[in-house]
Amino acid sequence: ANPDRPAAPFAVNQIVHKSNDRLESDLMTCAKWQVPIVITSLGAREDLNTAVHGWGGITLHDVIDDRFARKAIEKGADGLIAVAAGAGGHAGRLSPFAIIQEIRQWFDGPLALSGSIATGDAVLAAQAMGADFAYIGSPFIATTEANADQAYKDGIVAGRAADIVYSNLFTGVHGNYLRASIQAAGMDPDNLPEGDLKTMDFGGGANASGGAKPKAWKDIWGSGQGIGAVTAVESVADRVDRLAREYSAARARLGI
Template sequence: MSSLPIIVAPMFLVSNPAMVIEASKAGAIGSFPLLNARPATVCAEWLQNIKEALPTEPWAVNFICHPVANARFEEDLQLIERHQPPIVITSLGHPKRVIEIVHGYGGKVYADVANVKHAEKSAATGVDGLILVCAGAGGHGGQLNPFGFVSAVKKFFKGTIILSGSMSSGADVLAAQIIGADYAYMGTRFLACDEGDAPEDYKKMVIDSKTDDILYTDAFSGVHVNVLIPSLLKEGIDPSTLKPREDIDLSHLVNAKAWRDIWSAGHGVTNIQQRESVREICGTLQEEYEAAKQQIIAVQPQ
């Protein structure tokens, strides 16, 4: 059990072993997408390095469990079985095979979902936790309000609930717990960290951006995503000319080229004001979290 109830979300092309290790050592739970490490031999090295650095601390990997979208499906399953990450976060597809493997060595499987229907389907597969992706999340943000989403899911699911969307402070983490979540799922807050693999221009753009700089669009893949408008402008794309895409192309989930020039961030971007290390960010979040708890105690009726 981590001391800071935060999972540092696995960010495509950004998260790496240094981020995972520093986050988990600082009391949160670090994670990375398996497809960030290419080829699979590099991924095996990443997993081994993290496992050696974190013999007792929790950490996680993200696995695309769709055999068509993920050309490395079988290889990644073998890597999970061999290196036994404590937590596997699944995206897309049916998680049955990964559940069998992970439960076989005593690990946990969390599935990310963006609506109640998907939450019900994932819960029925036997996952240990659900990541509820709400409005304002970086990357593929949902559309539901967290109050309604958490309430609806708790009516049929008794496992771990992780809340995602717009959270970027320790007070946000406490608020997530108050409405029924066990963890906050936080990615945008760590986009500009020193250790991350985001390009320097991306990190600077995140620091300079406000909520108004984020566009929620399905123009690129048919799936709604929150993108930074300045990243569109630098590529000569006029946001006002974007049109909804009629078909759904899931290749963007595994295609690095799709994310190299168009950058994403969530509504919590306003809290990122400077470059910091992962450990410094976690320290700030811990202080804010404790201060928020004291504030609640202070306003209790006497």
């Protein structure tokens, strides 16, 4: 890390759902350090966007369809992250082609695309569809710098698209998770019960069932369907260099 030589603005992710009892204190920390980008999800709040704008920051909001995208912009979000089918963690069901197309019909602001993007080729494809940014998650979990359990990193390296399970059991909201982590928690990935939106809980303490159910992120690991492209744990620099090479090669193949 080189805090005195930032390469780009950093971002902090905030779950805005009412059950997140850390939100207010986390936002105070963001304000203290004037976080330049705040990424929000599971609830668009005008007061939060206003607060971030007050210290000169911007907000990008996770959305899974056009309806939520419109709500986010109405509430003052500066940009959107289209979370398409195949994205790790909480994710929608829409094709990236569909969600980007619908949003771009009315919104010309900052737009990122998330969902199975793990190569430079996919980054170029996201741009071709109309996204400004490719939003990449799982490949950067499998890096030496990531503060993730080694078994989590190894699971991403070993996994492929077939090893991703889409379920709403763990948070009440549908998301994509590593099959191996569900099995390690003593559950059958192919026979998971349905979750319940009424029990959605993103608090910092035990889960609503008193800790009996494995908890998302801590025990059940989010991952996207693009992990087949991740073949080793490597440094962030090496991963970025690989993406850049693939991106350049993809442009060359297309003659652009």
